[in-house]
Amino acid sequence: MGFAVLAAALDANAYCRSTTSRQRSTALGECVRTGIPLGWRSRCTGFSLYRTGVPAEVGEAAFSRLALTATQAWARVPCDQDGLGQQYFRVVANLPTWQLSGYNAQGQNANTLSFRHTWNDNAIHRPGAIAITIATFDSFTGEIYDADMELNTFDDASNRDGFHFSVAPVVSDPGAADLQTILTHEFGHFMGLSHSDNDRAVMWPEAGPSEIRRDLTADDAAGMCAIYPEQNTPNARCIAVPYGGLSTQADGTVVTAGGCSLRPGALASPRAPLAVFAALALLRGRRRERRATRAS
Numbered sequence: 199m200g201f202a203v204l205a206a207a208l209d210a211n212a213y214c215r216s217t218t219s220r221q222r223s224t225a226l227g228e229c230v231r232t233g234i235p236l237g238w239r240s241r242c243t244g245f246s247l248y249r250t251g252v253p254a255e256v257g258e259a260a261f262s263r264l265a266l267t268a269t270q271a272w273a274r275v276p277c278d279q280d281g282l283g284q285q286y287f288r289v290v291a292n293l294p295t296w297q298l299s300g301y302n303a304q305g306q307n308a309n310t311l312s313f314r315h316t317w318n319d320n321a322i323h324r325p326g327a328i329a330i331t332i333a334t335f336d337s338f339t340g341e342i343y344d345a346d347m348e349l350n351t352f353d354d355a356s357n358r359d360g361f362h363f364s365v366a367p368v369v370s371d372p373g374a375a376d377l378q379t380i381l382t383h384e385f386g387h388f389m390g391l392s393h394s395d396n397d398r399a400v401m402w403p404e405a406g407p408s409e410i411r412r413d414l415t416a417d418d419a420a421g422m423c424a425i426y427p428e429q430n431t432p433n434a435r436c437i438a439v440p441y442g443g444l445s446t447q448a449d450g451t452v453v454t455a456g457g458c459s460l461r462p463g464a465l466a467s468p469r470a471p472l473a474v475f476a477a478l479a480l481l482r483g484r485r486r487e488r489r490a491t492r493a494s
């Protein structure tokens with residue numbers, strides 16, 4: 199009995215928020231608590247699909263649908279105490295983009311989701327990771343300016359260690375990664391969460407091949423509510439245009455929000471945005487091994 203209560207208490211606090219700290223967690227379950235926690239300034243943001251490189255086995259329609267589903271898992275977490283479950287955080291699907299990952303302080307931006315057909319070409323793209331999320335934030339306030347997701351995509355010519363992604367309700371290819379599971383995890387990073395040490399949570403850092411974990415646990419939801427506590431009124435007006443305008447055109451045309459651009463005053467200040475790889479690797483193949491170890 200005592201053990202069960204203890205386990206429940208630990209699980210309730212297993213989530214971990216990303217912070218401005220340069221310190222990186224080195225062990226599974228370790229949570230860096232120094233620095234300012236990260237989060238979006240408003241309860242409204244958007245994402246854009248990268249226009250090319252979507253594998254045929256996925257297709258643009260399924261990519262778009264699953265990305266939106268994954269965002270909604272987070273956006274619909276009810277953090278209110280009255281139990282009405284009002285949605286107050288909105289993530290909208292912006293127009294697709296040609297802009298790759300990264301933040302442009304001088305121009306337009308997009309929170310880009312892309313299938314990357316090369317990997318391991320720098321320290322960010324670690325071998326074996328299924329996907330990463332790269333966040334750019336204000337190093338003084340923790341405000342997230344930009345967050346981009348990259349998927350480690352199998353390519354017969356350029357990335358034979360990449361992954362196949364499944365968009366089916368049930369993953370039939372035993373070696374494929376469930377795209378909705380991966381996107382839901384990465385959108386947790388997008389929101390400002392780091393890894394949880396609850397091995398049932400979406401934010402647990404590892405996933406086995408064909409493993410499905412699409413639904414948030416209470417731990418994931420508690421993490422979301424810690425970053426974005428209840429607001430009295432839902433965010434009815436959501437203009438999810440990134441700082442500098444939304445980048446959608448190959449020729450650099452900028453879509454602005456009709457005078458309501460969210461261009462930040464902070465960029466005119468001496469504060470420099472600090473781009474980091476937010477430690478967001480999802481490793482393959484080790485989950486079952488770990489379970490077996492724990493069971494023994």
Ligand SMILES: [Zn+2]
Nearest residue numbers: 403478479480
């Ligand atoms: Zn991760």
